[in-house]
Amino acid sequence: MIFVVLGTHELPFTRLLDEVSRLQKAGVIDDEVVVQVGNTPYQSDAMKLIPFMSYNEMERYFDEARLIITHAGTGSIITGVKKGKKVIAVARLQKYGEHNDDHQTEIVEQFTSTGHILGIANEKELEQKIKEAETFEPVPFKSGRDQIVKLIQDFIEG
DSSP states (O other): EEEEESSOSOOOOOHHHHHHHEEEEEEEOOOOOOOOOETTTOOSSSEEEEEEOHHHHHHHHHHHOOOOOSSSSSHHHHHHHTTOEEEEEOOOGGGGGGGSSHHHHHHHHHHHHTSSEESSGGGGGGHHHHHHHTTTOOOOOOOOOHHHHHHHHHHHOO
């Protein structure tokens, strides 16, 4: 199963779903596709579209998915990365009315440069990234929490 996550931002992100739909019709995607669509109005007979989910539902879909395709929201990316999933992230862009600015491009670049995800700048790259995902081994997530706690403890004690 492929889990597509669009988040809860109030602006629509139909560009990504149009590309997923095209790839389904072309036979590139033959998995079941479940989409958390949020505020993106969309209709499809080939995808299971769910506007909003509880935390437990989201966790279940993340756990069951073999591949996550997501907008570049940090929460969505980090959830997939922490679970060791193969994640493809696509930035919402201001020029398409998908976000207020282009900060998601920086998020994609950062997580891609560390080897945690496969990031794309253009939805037309999705087909190639799906193929790359077959052999992609994401760098395991390593929290910096312990280092931060130690820094704070050293500061307080020192």
